Amino acid sequence: xxxxxxxLCVSNTTWEGFYTKSTxxxxxxxxxxxxxxxxxxxxxxxxxxxxxAGKGRAPVSRMAGFSRRLVxxxxxxxxxxxxxxxxxxxxxxxxxxxxxxxxxxxxxxxxYARSVRRSLRKLKMDTPICINAYNSIYGxxxxxxxxxxxxxxxxxxxxxxxxxxxKAVIADQGFAARADGVIVTSExxxxxxxxxxxxxxVVKNGVDFGLFSPFAKTEPNKIATRKKACYIxxxxxxxxxxxxxxxIKSLPEFDFExxxxxxxxxxxxxxxxxxxxxxxxxxxxxxxPDLLSKCDVGLIPYLCNDYTKNIYPLKINEYLSVGVxxxxxxxxxxxxxxxxxRFTKGREEFRDAVAGExxxxxxDRIRERIRFASDNSWEKRAMLFEEIIDIIIENKK
Numbered sequence: 001x002x003x004x005x006x007x008l009c010v011s012n013t014t015w016e017g018f019y020t021k022s023t024x025x026x027x028x029x030x031x032x033x034x035x036x037x038x039x040x041x042x043x044x045x046x047x048x049x050x051x052x053a054g055k056g057r058a059p060v061s062r063m064a065g066f067s068r069r070l071v072x073x074x075x076x077x078x079x080x081x082x083x084x085x086x087x088x089x090x091x092x093x094x095x096x097x098x099x100x101x102x103x104x105x106x107x108x109x110x111x112y113a114r115s116v117r118r119s120l121r122k123l124k125m126d127t128p129i130c131i132n133a134y135n136s137i138y139g140x141x142x143x144x145x146x147x148x149x150x151x152x153x154x155x156x157x158x159x160x161x162x163x164x165x166x167k168a169v170i171a172d173q174g175f176a177a178r179a180d181g182v183i184v185t186s187e188x189x190x191x192x193x194x195x196x197x198x199x200x201x202v203v204k205n206g207v208d209f210g211l212f213s214p215f216a217k218t219e220p221n222k223i224a225t226r227k228k229a230c231y232i233x234x235x236x237x238x239x240x241x242x243x244x245x246x247x248i249k250s251l252p253e254f255d256f257e258x259x260x261x262x263x264x265x266x267x268x269x270x271x272x273x274x275x276x277x278x279x280x281x282x283x284x285x286x287x288x289p290d291l292l293s294k295c296d297v298g299l300i301p302y303l304c305n306d307y308t309k310n311i312y313p314l315k316i317n318e319y320l321s322v323g324v325x326x327x328x329x330x331x332x333x334x335x336x337x338x339x340x341x342r343f344t345k346g347r348e349e350f351r352d353a354v355a356g357e358x359x360x361x362x363x364d365r366i367r368e369r370i371r372f373a374s375d376n377s378w379e380k381r382a383m384l385f386e387e388i389i390d391i392i393i394e395n396k397k
Contacts, residue, residue, distance in 0.1 A: 004033065004034065005030075005034040005035070005128075005129055005386075005389070006034070006035050006037075006125040006126065006127065006128040006129065007027070007030055007035065007036045007037070007128060007129050007131060008037050008039070008116070008120065008125065008128040008129065008130045008146060008148065009023065009036065009038045009039060009130075009131045009133055010039050010116075010130060010131070010132045010135050010138065010139065010142060011023050011038060011039055011040065011133045011134075011135060012041055012133055012134040012135035013041055013133065013134070014040055014041050014057075015038060015040060015073060015081075015083055018260070018261055018282030018283065018284065018285075019233060019234060019260070019261075019282070019314075020285050020288075020314055020318070022156050022185065022205050022206075022314065023154065023156070024038075024075075025208065025378045025381075025382070026154075026203075026378070026381065026382050026385050027081060027131075028075035028076070028079065028081060029378060029379060030382055030385070030386060031075070031079050031080065032079050034386075035082075035125060036081045036082065037081075037082045037083075037084060037116075037119060037120065037123060037128070038073070038081050038082065038083050038084070039084045039086065039116055040059070040083065040084060040085045040086070042086055042089050042108070042112055042135075042138065043058040043059070043085075043088055043089070044088055044089050044090060044091040045088045045089070045090060045091065046091040047088070047091075048060055048063055048064075062085040063085055063086075063087060063088050064087075064088075065087070069084060069085045069086070069087075069119075070083070070119050070122065070123075071083050082119070084115065084116065084119050086112050087111055087115060089107075089111055089112065090104045090107065090108055092104045092105055092108065101167070105137070105138075105141065106141065108138070109138055109141040109142060109145075112138060112142070113142060113145040113146075116145075116146065117145070117146065120146060126147070127147055127148065127149045128147075128148055128149065129148065129149050129150050129152065129389060129393070130142075130146055130148040130150070130151045130152065131152050131154050131389075132151065132152065132153050132154060132179070133154045133156070134155055134157055136153065136155075136168075136171040136172045136174070136175035136176075137167070137168070139151075139153065139171075139175045139179075140171055140174055140178065143178055143179075150180040150181070150389075150392055150393050150396055151178075151179050151180050152179060152180060152181050152182070152183060152389065152392055153175055153176055153179040153182045153183070153197075154182075154183045155172065155176070155182060155183070155184045155185075155189055155193065156185040156189075156205070157185075157189075157310055157311070158172075158189070158192075158306070158307050158309070158310035173193070173196050174196075176193045176196040176197045177197055179197060180199065180392055180393075180396050181197070181199040181200075181201065181388070181391075181392030181395070181396075182197050182199065182200050182201070183203050183385065183388055184200065184201070184202055184203075185202070185204055185205055185312045186202070186310060186311065186312040186332065186334075187202060187333070188309050188310055188332060188333060189202075189310050190202050192310070199392060199395060201388045203381055203384050203388065204312050204376070204381065205312050205313070205314045205317070205376075205381070206317060206376050206377055206378035206380065206381035207314075207317035207318055207320075207321050207373055207376055207377060207378065208285075208378055209373060209374050209376075209378075210377075211285075211286065211289055212288075212289040212292070212318060212321035212322055212373075213321060213322075213370065213374070214289070215289040215290055215292070215293040215322050216293070216321065216322045216323050216366075216370050217293060217322060217323035217324070217366050218323075218363070218366070219362075219363045219366065220296070220358070220361040220362060220363075220366065226253060226254065226255055227253065227254045227255070227296040227297070227358050228254070228255045228256075228294065228295050228296050228297075229247075229251075229254050229255070229256050229257070229295070229296065229297045229298075229299055229354055229358075230256075230257045230259070230291070230292065230294075230297070230298055230299065231256075231257070231258045231259070231260070231298070231299040231301065232259045232283075232292065232298075232315060232318075233259075233260045233313075233314075233315050234260050234263055235258060235260050235261065235262050235263060235264055235267050235268075236261075236263040236264050237263075237264055238302045238303055238307070238308055238311075238331075239264055239267050239301060239302065240301045240302060240303045240304075240329055241266070241267050241270055241271070242347065243301055243329060243346075243347045243350050244256070244271065244299070244301045244350075245270060246347035246348075246350070247347070247350055247351040247354055248271060248276060248277055249274070250351045251276075251351060251354060251355060252275075252276055254276060254354065254355075255276050255277075255278065256271075256274075256276055256277045256278070257278045257280060257295075258271075258277070258278070258279050258280065259279075259280040259281075259282065259283060259291060260280075260282050261282045262279065288318065289321075289322060292318060292319060292322045292324055293322045293324075295319075295324050296324070296325075296361075297324065297325050297326070297327055297354055297357050297358050298315070298319035298324045298325070298326045298327070299326075299327055299328075299354070300313050300315060300316060300326065300327070300328040300329070301328070301329050301350065302328075302329055303329070303331065304329060304331045305331075308331040308332060309331065309332050309333070310332070311331065311332050312334065313328075313332075316328070316334075316337065316341065317373045317376045318373075319369075320340065320341075320369040320370065320372055320373035321370060321373040321374075322370075323366035323367070323369050323370050324369070325341070325342070325358065325361055325365070325369070326340075326341040326342065326357075327341070327342045327350065327353040327354050327357055328341060328342065328344065329343070329344055329345075329350060330344060330345050340368065340372050342357055
């Protein structure tokens, strides 16, 4: 890595959480040789109230200024990332009147930018490179607010139209057009945003291979009387409940285990009554490898629609890192995985793949999965990410 940069990350995610986040992984690695300020997801007054009532996870004390808003995180020994929580902003996603929405967004942006500028001055981070991580709603108003050397849109998902409606689509496209460059996580995203910005680059998601590889399988479990099919990750509106339910009913000799944040309660409502189904609460990222190593097959059962076409799933390389066979629905075009995992169309094919992949598994296939995943480490992704930053800055001159 070239290093010695001031990097400001305007994030739409939190630093902590129950799952691996590409933004956190990339920024942690960039911080090895660069000065990085990570700005936490902009929590609202509503989030604050909800957390005070015990129903949320917002950092209330830091939001209110009762404890320090700017702290230091150490993702690994010897590496530090400056971490900022901004004051609470107004919830705006529900506002239907456009003029009112724009007014409160302007107020929110002012609160946000003022807090960030104060931290940049304190850290002596002049002319930073701003990486806006999927926060285009704010990004359109923040361009030029930090005397930044470049403003780069890191787009790792499609528009969040479920929350912001058409505003999200407009924001993503508008921000892509105004940014100095765009870094995306899939070829589909690159194609969809290229009409708005010619400076498009792809950095696909990776895996913390050093975390997962110590738990890698050496051979399939052929003596177990029951096989375990696992899904680890958020269970949300992307989850293909119909397909999974068909597999559960058709494969009573399998135990299906779902571990993660249950955001879509209807999934558990439909599936939890089956005797071969178990739902488990989310676990910390460092606990995931051991859980996966006990699985016979990993599942990624997303619905096939316009939203999921954008996805390059983080968990695919995590499953492979421990040698577990992977069965997916054909929700996205991921040709680099065609020879290493099983993409399926229809519930019968998904069911047959779950059974078939466990039955045909062998030592050679396990080794091939692990080798494949090792080439997709976050270290390699971060190196590419920084090389692209340099290219975007050079092309801006």
